[in-house]
Amino acid sequence: MVTTLLTIVGAAAALTAVATSGTPTDSSTLIDAQIVEIYVFLLAAFTGFQIITKVPPLLHTPLMAATNAISAISLVASIVLAGAERPLFINIMGMVAVAAATINVVGGFVITDRMLKMFKKTEAPK
């Protein structure tokens, strides 16, 4: 588990190095970057599989709420769209995307916590 995690972090760091090392028009750098992206995807999917198969059925609803909140990370792409120097209608599309993703980030983490708070063990006899 920890090894996989380290590999992912390593791969991400490698991509950062690759992405900053060349100009975007350098085609070989672009292909390298995309290969690394595929690595990142495969390792993340593998790690996800390993961890999520271990989540007990007891917590499957919170799991779904949690992964839903996490995948609202598309918020970061929406933020750039809403704030970058682009035509107005693109900024507005970005703004709607920011709102939609924020609903999931805020609502998702709040509701997951609300559910997890309810799961309690039997109190030890006094």
Next chain:
Amino acid sequence: MIDQQLGALFVQLAYIGASAAFILGLRGLTKPDTARRGMQLAAVGMVLAIIGTLLNHEIVSYQFILIGLVVGTAIGLPMGLLVPMTAMPQRIAVSHMFGALAVTLVGIAEFIHYREAVGGPGVVKMVALGFETLFGALTITGSFMAFGKLQGFVTGRPVTFPGQKIVNAAVFFGAVALYVALVVTQSGGATGDAGLVMFGLMTVLALIIGVTLVLPIGGADMPVVVSLLNSYAGLAASATGFAIGNNILIVAGALDGASGFILSILMSKAMNRSFANVLFGAFGGEKAAASHKSAEGLTTRSVTPEDAAMRIGYARNVIVVPGYGMAVAQAQHAVRELAELIEKRGGRIRFAIHPVAGRMPGHMNVLLAEANVPYDHLFDLDEINGEFAACDVAIVIGANDVTNPAAKDDPGSPIYGMPILNVQDAEQVIVVKRGMATGFAGIENELFYLDKTSMLFGDAKSVITQVVGEIKAL
């Protein structure tokens, strides 16, 4: 220039930290007592990623970002705080819709941007953008339909019409053909509006696919659909990561995709259906012939709450089998009271939770936890099935098909092969039920006609409350 590079490095470090927080957070979910802290860590990761992004050098104005964040919070916070636990499946379905909406908007906007800025996104990015928009758009409408079916404003019955298969196939292959054409012609250097038209048309077709995909699927199959849409939303987010070269989107999307995929498979198995059968079942007219066993000539034995209280009150080992009917009757709190009472009298009480007991994976556990049933009393199918033989009384509350022995011993039954709870092994069975209506599968349940079974008819909440009162008076 140096500032910009430092800034970019900081953003990447924030993303790496967030990825690690997400993965460790999900690992926390493998145990109930570490789950909450894990998810708080994941939330911190999210905040980190957002702050990192706000420092992105591409951003020149913050007004639209701020409006979006404020509006999103204003809608998301009450949704998170106020949605009742019984409505959790709807709330998850609608959040898939919001997630997919964000992803689809990003896909469309990035396509337009690449065309205007550099003539086209290039083959690899076009593949990713197309995938993102295709899956994003069908998840928007698909989730909305699932939301409608769960909420009840779209009929829960499968909707079919003549020629449906042909229409669906045409729409599906049309969208795929446009996708391929976009990759071939729009990767770079294309001029004119043909690309925009194709992209728009593909998006519209994908929106239609979402509707036609979910329309023919019955309300009882929604757990699979919601899990599947969860997976699609994740994959679309991951594709966004490929399209804009952002690793954290790839990682988070892959985690979501994997989770949705695993849950869909678990749900399909628990319902004795294949993926394909759930998705296309309503088309094939393969509505299985009703079981050859009928209830004719069989009689049930019904008991009063007083009788039931006598049996339950003196039992040493009780297993409760809750079904969605219990949640509909809002009987969770009465059931918890019953459980506490049995424990106080020295008996042992456990809950047997079938994977499809609620309306989504794990739903029943949440509903019972909300009613203050400790989670160490909740057992899943594999853990508890061997224990029924040793139990004095099994109480089935608002559950039907998941207890039907026909799944084990009647090859002619439509639910043959479905994993069930071995309630029939218990020494005595008490079934709390409104009437003799059949379950979702529309078949008779032999369990109700066994000699050891007593039927306790009535609304679960009032019946259980009466039983509790009677036991107190023993």
